[in-house]
Amino acid sequence: MNDNLDFYKWFDGIAPKLDNREISFRKIFKYLDSQPNPIIIVETGCLRVKDNFLDGQSTLLFDKYTLSRGEKSKVYTVDKDPNSTKICKQTVSDNVEITTDDSVHYLNNLTHNFFTNKTKVSMFYLDSFDLDWRYPYPSAAHHLKELTAITKILHRDTLVVVDDSPAIGNLTQNEHGPAPAWKILKSPAPTIGGKGFLVHEYASHVRAKLVFSHYQVAWNEFNK
Ligand SMILES: C[S@@+](CC[C@H](N)C(=O)[O-])C[C@H]1O[C@@H](n2cnc3c(N)ncnc32)[C@H](O)[C@@H]1O
Numbered sequence: 661m662n663d664n665l666d667f668y669k670w671f672d673g674i675a676p677k678l679d680n681r682e683i684s685f686r687k688i689f690k691y692l693d694s695q696p697n698p699i700i701i702v703e704t705g706c707l708r709v710k711d712n713f714l715d716g717q718s719t720l721l722f723d724k725y726t727l728s729r730g731e732k733s734k735v736y737t738v739d740k741d742p743n744s745t746k747i748c749k750q751t752v753s754d755n756v757e758i759t760t761d762d763s764v765h766y767l768n769n770l771t772h773n774f775f776t777n778k779t780k781v782s783m784f785y786l787d788s789f790d791l792d793w794r795y796p797y798p799s800a801a802h803h804l805k806e807l808t809a810i811t812k813i814l815h816r817d818t819l820v821v822v823d824d825s826p827a828i829g830n831l832t833q834n835e836h837g838p839a840p841a842w843k844i845l846k847s848p849a850p851t852i853g854g855k856g857f858l859v860h861e862y863a864s865h866v867r868a869k870l871v872f873s874h875y876q877v878a879w880n881e882f883n884k
Pocket of ligand 1: 706715789
């Protein structure tokens with residue numbers, strides 16, 4: 661990847677495999693295009709199966725993107741499973757720093773170091789602790805702990821993205837409407853579900869800005 665055009669040529673080739681995540685990954689890279697070098701991406705939950713785009717292959721995408729940006733742009737990723745970090749190491753370039761650790765512990769240390777040496781993070785991509793769609797609390801709480809660990813180093817334009825967080829709403833059947841006859845209830849209002857649902861509650865309290873909401877969700881302006 662010598663430049664941005666090379667990256668987008670490569671990305672357009674694999675984009676259809678990203679399915680529901682294609683639109684939000686495109687928005688992520690467009691957002692990063694507007695950010696100055698170096699692009700620093702910190703990820704929790706690394707690529708664990710080569711070529712399995714059902715998970716997202718996020719580490720590979722971020723690796724290719726930061727290589728295309730150059731000038732000390734870099735990816736940091738953490739995963740508690742040594743098998744995941746082993747596969748990840750075999751798949752991405754040396755420009756990705758891969759650590760085997762619990763993500764909250766890791767982010768707490770990283771925050772201390774980045775605060776001390778004034779490293780600015782362009783984006784945090786939170787995708788650890790697998791989600792149980794019927795009982796999202798443990799995963800959502802873990803991602804809220806991750807946010808707690810990094811709050812101190814969130815700049816106004818640092819993008820925070822959480823995977824597996826589509827909007828959810830309560831539906832009722834429309835008696836006379838066109839098929840499919842479903843209506844979203846206004847009360848209780850639709851919100852963010854999945855891994856990011858507690859991060860979204862916090863984001864709403866502190867008036868962070870919702871940047872996009874697709875299968876993945878993103879905010880900035882946690883700290884004004
Ligand atoms: C959904 S996968 C990550 C997929 C990856 N982002 C991709 O797009 O290919 C979730 C990963 O989070 C890891 N994980 C689960 N709990 C964790 C924790 N407490 N700390 C760090 N990693 C964790 C799992 O080992 C797994 O490899």
